[in-house]
Amino acid sequence: MLHLRLISPAEKTDDVIRLIEGTIGTAHLCVLPGAARSPAGDVVLCDVAREAGDDLLSGLQRLGLETTGSIAVDDVGLLLSKRAEKAEKEAPGEPADAVLWEHLTDATHEESTLSVTYLMFITLATMIAACGVVLDNSILIVGAMAVGPEFGPLAGVSTAVVQRRPRLALRSVTALLVGFAVAMAVTVGFSLFMDAVGLFTEAKLEGDRPQTGFVYAPDWFSFVVAVLAGAAGTLSLTSAKSGALVGVAISVTTIPAAANAAVALSYGDTVQTWGSTEQLLLNLLGITLAGVLTLAAQKRFWAGQHKRLRRPTAP
Numbered sequence: 337m338l339h340l341r342l343i344s345p346a347e348k349t350d351d352v353i354r355l356i357e358g359t360i361g362t363a364h365l366c367v368l369p370g371a372a373r374s375p376a377g378d379v380v381l382c383d384v385a386r387e388a389g390d391d392l393l394s395g396l397q398r399l400g401l402e403t404t405g406s407i408a409v410d411d412v413g414l415l416l417s418k419r420a421e422k423a424e425k426e427a428p429g430e431p432a433d434a435v436l437w438e439h440l441t442d443a444t445h446e447e448s449t450l451s452v453t454y455l456m457f458i459t460l461a462t463m464i465a466a467c468g469v470v471l472d473n474s475i476l477i478v479g480a481m482a483v484g485p486e487f488g489p490l491a492g493v494s495t496a497v498v499q500r501r502p503r504l505a506l507r508s509v510t511a512l513l514v515g516f517a518v519a520m521a522v523t524v525g526f527s528l529f530m531d532a533v534g535l536f537t538e539a540k541l542e543g544d545r546p547q548t549g550f551v552y553a554p555d556w557f558s559f560v561v562a563v564l565a566g567a568a569g570t571l572s573l574t575s576a577k578s579g580a581l582v583g584v585a586i587s588v589t590t591i592p593a594a595a596n597a598a599v600a601l602s603y604g605d606t607v608q609t610w611g612s613t614e615q616l617l618l619n620l621l622g623i624t625l626a627g628v629l630t631l632a633a634q635k636r637f638w639a640g641q642h643k644r645l646r647r648p649t650a651p
Contacts, residue, residue, distance in 0.1 A: 337363075337412040337420055338389045338436075342380040342396065343372040343405040352380055355395045361388030361427030363419045377405055383412065383420060385427035386434040393438055409439070435574045435634050437499065443573065444495045447488025448508040455518055457485045458591070462519040463526050465595030470536050472545040477592050484591040486512065487569055490620065494570060494627025498635060512620070516594055523598035531602070538603045551592045552600070552611035554618050558589065562622025569623070570630040590619045 344352045349367065356362050361384055368379040384392050389409070396407055424431070461483040468476030492508030495501070530536035550558075593616040600608035 337383050337415050337424065338386055339410045339412050340380075340382050340384060340392070341406075341408040341410075342382075342401060343375060343377050344380055344401060345375075345377045345404050346370070348399055348401065348404065349378045349380065351399055352396065352401065355399065356380070356382050356384075356392065359384065359388055359392045359395070361385035361423050362392065363417065363423040372405075375405060383415065383417075383423070385424045386431040386436070387424075387427040387429040389434065390436050390438070393436070397438075409436075435631075437635075440495055440574060441499060441501065441504065444488065444492035445504060445507070447485070448492030448504070448511045450507070450511045450514055454485055454488075454511060455515060457483060458515045459519040459522050461485075461591045462523045462595045462598065465592045466523050466527060466530075466599050469545070469548045469551060469592060469596045469599060470530075470540050472540075472543075472547045474547040477548055477551075480591050480595065481589075486515065486590050487623070489515070490566070490623045491570060491573055491627055493624050494566075494631055497628050498631040516616070520594050520598040520601075523595055524602045527599045527602035536599070538605075541599055541603060541605065541608070548592065548596070551589050551596045551615055552608045554611065554615040558615060559618050559622045562619040563626040566623035566626030567630045570627045574631070574634060590616055590623075593619065 342352060346369070349369075353365070353367065356365055362382055364381070364383045366381040368381075370377075371379040393407065393409070396402070401407055461480045464476055464483060465480035467473070468480060489508040489511040492504055492511070496503075496505035496508060527536055531538075593612045597609050597612035597616065600606075600612060
């Protein structure tokens with residue numbers, strides 16, 4: 337269940353109440369007239385099944401409540417109520433399948449913002465991966481994959497395409513391009529430093545690397561895995577199963593490919609540099625394509641559920 341806390345101008349409260357009462361899957365409606373001070377208005381509280389949440393939020397936005405009042409949404413961890421159980425049974429579909437588009441947009445907006453923290457994470461992940469490719473250490477590669485924050489901007493691009501939000505798309509693409517450019521540039525310098533102190537050598541990079549050689553040898557399996565990981569990652573975001581993102585992070589080779597390209601560039605190895613760059617671009621394309629298709633399918637599915645979320649009006 338979701339808990340909504342609304343501030344509504346007095347003249348719109350009746351419309352808000354009618355909308356809530358007319359939406360299947362709502363319960364525990366409370367109205368506190370004149371309780372809000374900034375902005376001034378009435379406070380309206382209610383619980384709604386997750387399956388009906390996006391429909392109700394869209395209706396509240398059409399009433400202009402996000403402009404003249406406020407809309408706050410929280411996940412309810414525990415709710416003991418027969419009325420809530422009835423509301424969840426009435427709402428079509430399953431909670432795990434429901435998509436809160438505004439929540440998804442807000443989450444991807446935050447994750448795809450080009451910030452100092454984002455740049456530090458992607459740079460550190462690339463440097464860790466650089467150690468992994470030189471040492472041919474799969475544990476370091478997996479660790480770098482888990483640290484990398486690049487899935488946020490990729491999800492932002494997918495969301496922006498499906499929701500037709502060009503600003504979010506521009507922000508996400510900028511975070512990806514600038515993030516990888518900075519990370520790879522710093523990693524080139526890091527590689528040169530490690531070579532100078534004798535910890536990296538060209539012989540290690542060019543030698544037999546059974547654990548990490550795949551990062552500069554792109555093939556169709558790389559693309560297939562990227563597509564599957566992109567679909568899984570998108571589902572984990574829309575269903576609030578964030579724990580699955582760890583599995584997604586360690587299943588694609590974006591960060592290791594960028595790291596291998598940077599180290600190879602520091603040694604002037606154009607073959608590995610281009611191979612790793614192709615691997616990176618192939619994975620980015622596969623994840624984005626899968627994200628767009630997954631979100632488009634979910635949007636189409638929930639569009640069919642929309643008409644089932646309205647209570648029949650009395651004659």
